[in-house]
Amino acid sequence: MRYGRAITLEGPCEQVQQDVRQALADQGFGVLTEIDVQATLKAKLDQDMEPYVILGACNPPLAQRALDADRSVGLLLPCNVVVHGDGDRVIVEAIDPETMVTLTGLDAMAPVAEEAGRRLEAALSSLGPSAP
Numbered sequence: 001m002r003y004g005r006a007i008t009l010e011g012p013c014e015q016v017q018q019d020v021r022q023a024l025a026d027q028g029f030g031v032l033t034e035i036d037v038q039a040t041l042k043a044k045l046d047q048d049m050e051p052y053v054i055l056g057a058c059n060p061p062l063a064q065r066a067l068d069a070d071r072s073v074g075l076l077l078p079c080n081v082v083v084h085g086d087g088d089r090v091i092v093e094a095i096d097p098e099t100m101v102t103l104t105g106l107d108a109m110a111p112v113a114e115e116a117g118r119r120l121e122a123a124l125s126s127l128g129p130s131a132p
Contacts (some may be wrong), residue, residue, distance in 0.1 A: 006093040013051040016090040023123040029057040050085035069108040
């Protein structure tokens with residue numbers, strides 16, 4: 001089951017993270033949470049890894065519509081976007097909101113997921129073409 005979309009970009013990971021935040025904001029998403037997996041694994045397990053950040057993105061009107069349809073959908077929110085290093089490239093991945101429809105089985109979730117998916121797709125597309 002495919003549950004996300006990814007693009008590969010060139011540039012420093014920190015700059016790509018800033019660009020991703022702006023692209024999300026341009027589509028009405030705010031970043032509610034940030035998990036620096038690289039720093040956490042180093043601090044807790046003394047393990048090294050590439051830069052890896054999970055951004056919890058939320059579009060409040062869409063979140064409200066989803067919660068109105070099913071209060072338990074909060075288990076699937078916010079929409080996670082991952083930014084991680086891959087050598088000299090950076091991979092940006094976003095959850096496919098259609099997973100909300102699949103997992104809940106609620107038809108009322110479909111228009112919310114469709115709009116969220118369009119907005120996330122537009123945010124990723126605005127970052128530039130995917131590198132080969």
